[in-house]
Amino acid sequence: MKFGKLQPQGKVEFDGYQELMNWTSAGSESSVSLSVDGDTDMEYVIEARDLTAGNDSIRLRLNNDSTAGIYGRQFLYNNAGTISSGRDTDTSWVITSKYSNTYATISTINGFIKFYKSFIGMQTSIPSTAINEVVLQGCSYNSTSNITSLVFFPHTGNFTAGTNIRVLGRRAR
Amino acid sequence: MKYGEIDSLVKGIDSVVFDYTVTGSAVSSISTGDILNGDEDCFYTVFAFHVYDTATSTLNCYFNADNTAGNYGYRGITANNTTVANINSTSALLRLCSVASGTPQGFSMFNMYAKQGSVRLLNGFNVCDINGTTVTQLEALSSVWNNTNTNITGMVFAPSAGKCGVGTRIIITKGNGFTDGIKTGVINTSGIKNAWIRHDSQTLASPASSVTFTGLDGDNDVLYLVKGTNKTASATAAINTLVINSDTGANYGRQILYANNTTVGATRLTSDSAMLFFGSASDQNEYDCYNILLFAPKGFIRPVISQCVNEINGTTVDYLFLAGHSWNNTADNITTLSIVSSQNNGIAAGSTFELYKLNI
Numbered sequence: 001m002k003f004g005k006l007q008p009q010g011k012v013e014f015d016g017y018q019e020l021m022n023w024t025s026a027g028s029e030s031s032v033s034l035s036v037d038g039d040t041d042m043e044y045v046i047e048a049r050d051l052t053a054g055n056d057s058i059r060l061r062l063n064n065d066s067t068a069g070i071y072g073r074q075f076l077y078n079n080a081g082t083i084s085s086g087r088d089t090d091t092s093w094v095i096t097s098k099y100s101n102t103y104a105t106i107s108t109i110n111g112f113i114k115f116y117k118s119f120i121g122m123q124t125s126i127p128s129t130a131i132n133e134v135v136l137q138g139c140s141y142n143s144t145s146n147i148t149s150l151v152f153f154p155h156t157g158n159f160t161a162g163t164n165i166r167v168l169g170r171r172a173r
Numbered sequence: 174m175k176y177g178e179i180d181s182l183v184k185g186i187d188s189v190v191f192d193y194t195v196t197g198s199a200v201s202s203i204s205t206g207d208i209l210n211g212d213e214d215c216f217y218t219v220f221a222f223h224v225y226d227t228a229t230s231t232l233n234c235y236f237n238a239d240n241t242a243g244n245y246g247y248r249g250i251t252a253n254n255t256t257v258a259n260i261n262s263t264s265a266l267l268r269l270c271s272v273a274s275g276t277p278q279g280f281s282m283f284n285m286y287a288k289q290g291s292v293r294l295l296n297g298f299n300v301c302d303i304n305g306t307t308v309t310q311l312e313a314l315s316s317v318w319n320n321t322n323t324n325i326t327g328m329v330f331a332p333s334a335g336k337c338g339v340g341t342r343i344i345i346t347k348g349n350g351f352t353d354g355i356k357t358g359v360i361n362t363s364g365i366k367n368a369w370i371r372h373d374s375q376t377l378a379s380p381a382s383s384v385t386f387t388g389l390d391g392d393n394d395v396l397y398l399v400k401g402t403n404k405t406a407s408a409t410a411a412i413n414t415l416v417i418n419s420d421t422g423a424n425y426g427r428q429i430l431y432a433n434n435t436t437v438g439a440t441r442l443t444s445d446s447a448m449l450f451f452g453s454a455s456d457q458n459e460y461d462c463y464n465i466l467l468f469a470p471k472g473f474i475r476p477v478i479s480q481c482v483n484e485i486n487g488t489t490v491d492y493l494f495l496a497g498h499s500w501n502n503t504a505d506n507i508t509t510l511s512i513v514s515s516q517n518n519g520i521a522a523g524s525t526f527e528l529y530k531l532n533i
Contacts, residue, residue, distance in 0.1 A: 003181040007354030012183060013361040015371035016529070019185030022215065022350065042374075042525065043400060047216055049286040049294070072488025076432035078250045081259040085432035089488045101294030101315070103284045107462050109376075109402045109525045113487070115462035117480050119296045121248070121315020127292050129246030129263040134296075134315045136250075136432070138482030138493035140460075162290055166216065166348075168187075170371065 017045060017168045027161030031153040033064075034167055038108030038147030045168040046104040046118075050096035051126075052160040057100070059092035062114060062141050064151045066091045070142050077135040093139050095152065095165075098132075099123040106150075114141040174358060180366040184349050187218070189367035189533055191328075191345040199226040199336035203343050204329045211287030211325030216348035218284045219297075220396060221330065221341075222468050222476070223270050225277035228335025232279065233266035236293070236318055236325050242266050249314030252430035252439035252495075260312065267316050269299055269330070276302030276309050277338070280468055280476035280497070283316070287325050287348075293318040298478050300497030305474065306426030306443040311497040313430065340473055344396070344531070369398065370532045376525040380406040380518035383511050386528040391469030391507025398529040399465040401512055403455075404521035410454035411519030414447035415465060416511040417475070417500050421446045429496040447513065450479035451494040454515065460485040469507045475500040 012018050021034045036044070050057050069089040076085040093116050096102045104118030116139040124132040152165055182188055191205045211217075223232045235245065247268050248261035262268075270279025283297025295316045302309035330343050346369075364370050372394075373386050391397070405411045423444040430439050433453075442449070455461055463481035477498035484491030510528065514520050 001177050001179055001181075003179065003355060005182045005184070005349075005351055005354035006179070006357055006360070007184045007352070008357045008360045010359035012186060012365075013359065014363070014365060016186065016365060016368050018183075019348070022185070022348075042527070047284065047286065049291075051291055069488060072485075072490050074432055074434070074482065074490035074493045076250070076430075076437060076493055078248060078259055081261065083250055083257055083259060083437055084435070085437045085493075086435050087490065101286060101296055103296050105400075105464060107400075107402045109523065111523050112402060112404060113460065113485070115402065115460070115482055115485065117462065117464065117482055119313065119315075121294055121296045121317075123292075123294075123317065127319050127321055129244065129317055129319045131246055131248035131261065131294075131315045131317055134248055134250060134313060136313060136493060136495060138462075138490045140482075140485050140488055140490055142487045164286060164288075 017170055019166060020169045021167040023165050025159035025161055025163040029159050031151055034150045036147060036150055039110040041169045042109055044106045047166040048096050048102040049164045050100050051162045053098055054156060055097050057097055057155055058095040059153055059155055060095050061092045061151045062147050063149055071139060073137055073139045075135055075137045077133060079133045096120060097122045099126050108147045111144050113144055174360060176362040178364040178366060179362050182349050183365055184351055184354050186365060186368050187346045187348055189344060190347040192533060193343050195337050195339050195341040199338050201336050202329055202331035203337060205327045207326040209326050212289060213351050214287055214347035215350040217287050218346045220344040221269050221281045223272050223279040224338035224340040225272040226336040226338035229273040230332035230334040231271040232269040232330060232332050234269060234328055234330050235266050237323060237327055244319050247314050247316035249312050251310055251312045252428055253310045254441045255439050257437050257439045268314060271301040273302055276304040278303045278473055282466060282478060289322050289324055291321050300476050300478060303474055303476060303499045305501045306424060306499055308426055308428040308497045308499050311428040311430055313495055364532055366532055368532055369529045372528045372530050374527045377520060377522050379522050381520050382517050383513040384526045385509055385511040387509050389508050392471055394530040395469055395533050396531040397467045397469055399510060400527045401463050403461045403524045405455040405457050405459050405519060406521035407516035407519040408457055409516050410456045411514045411516035412454040414449050414513050416447050416513050417507055418505055418509055424501045427496050427498040429494060432493045433491060448498050450496055451481040451483040451492060453483050453492050455484045471503060471506055473503055
């Protein structure tokens with residue numbers, strides 16, 4: 001069935017991914033949240049464009065859980081030509097870093113701990129043709145609870161104006 | 174309101190905006206023309222299958238008419254057999270996959286935020302120089318177009334030398350951020366043309382040895398996304414593989430890049446009997462989570478990009494894997510995909526596997 005462009009005001013009930021949030025910062029916000037149902041949705045895609053000058057700029061907490069060490073990470077990076085890797089734990093997941101672009105997926109399967117995979121590319125200054133660092137991450141959130149919110153926040157201060165976060169998910173019928 | 178399959182653009186749902194296959198004779202470049210609107214579309218994902226013609230080449234991409242190398246740059250990590258290396262340039266067109274006479278196919282994907290206002294960054298993966306079950310090089314690359322104030326209206330794909338061979342295919346999806354659509358209430362539909370749709374989802378009620386997706390038509394579906402979140406059930410550590418069309422012959426190859434705590438490594442395997450997208454068996458009650466992107470049409474080898482996290486126990490993620498694969502079968506339409514455990518009933522209850530296809 002063909003139509004012109006459609007702009008649903010409510011959800012689209014179909015077996016595919018739709019935009020749950022496409023948010024651009026005005027520069028004055030200290031966090032942005034999205035209500036979800038992880039057991040039902042099962043996976044989210046995150047695309048983020050960060051214009052902040054600081055490292056580890058945007059973080060994510062599931063259910064706003066800031067428990068120390070509940071988020072685990074294995075990372076692999078190339079920083080100015082030096083390739084290295086390691087593991088750590090934290091109170092949140094790293095979504096973006098300095099002047100960066102991120103593509104990521106989150107698995108929120110019912111009854112399982114949760115998983116996050118991402119690819120971050122970042123610059124030390126803009127505008128520039130130099131990419132300073134690329135980072136691959138594989139992460140876990142050590143809780144089997146249903147995820148009911150995704151809370152994004154800057155590592156320090158407020159978001160930088162123009163920073164964009166987009167979340168895609170599948171809305172079951 | 175309920176609809177049958179919708180063949181329209183729907184705000185907030187990514188859809189195919191460009192799909193081109195080189196047929197008849199090789200071409201010097203592939204241009205979308207001025208069909209894009211980066212400020213409105215917001216996001217693009219590009220899938221490129223590159224076929225060798227007569228010259229060793231890297232497939233490049235540039236925006237609008239800006240083919241000035243000095244306006245682009247990239248940095249990434251490459252894996253070539255057991256060698257892991259840096260790759261970077263501050264003056265080079267966007268770098269996609271490479272091909273050569275003896276390694277005639279490559280496959281790439283990248284994702285980007287397209288709006289002007291700042292430089293345009295892209296993240297993607299290149300599976301380079303594939304011949305049979307040999308995948309020569311895997312690249313994880315971030316790139317930049319150093320232009321802050323020009324709307325993206327088109328993309329051009331051109332090899333660094335020679336031409337794009339017959340069979341080369343470029344598919345672009347866009348984010349559909351328009352604000353002038355027909356306003357509707359909730360839409361309930363069986364599908365949306367040119368969007369990713371879920372073909373099947375399976376959550377195990379009890380341990381199993383495998384999960385199979387059937388009813389596939391790879392030649393027409395073109396791209397598949399397999400998503401798996403797996404817990405190991407067996408007392409003996411288990412590893413999952415992907416089997417295409419029940420083919421357990423020596424027809425699979427891969428180039429892997431991995432990180433295991435502070436160890437970074439790479440391996441290449443050829444002539445394997447299944448597609449192994451991570452290299453380590455998970456112990457009982459450990460988790461694996463993976464996304465697999467497969468370019469399906471026959472006529473050429475079938476390339477795959479996989480991202481996996483493996484052997485996860487609580488907050489300890491043992492392995493991070495990125496891999497480029499090849500299924501060395503050019504003749505058969507893909508009709509089934511199976512996730513197979515190396516152990517009997519190795520996949521635990523609750524493990525969930527989903528298959529998406531691009532509804533072109």
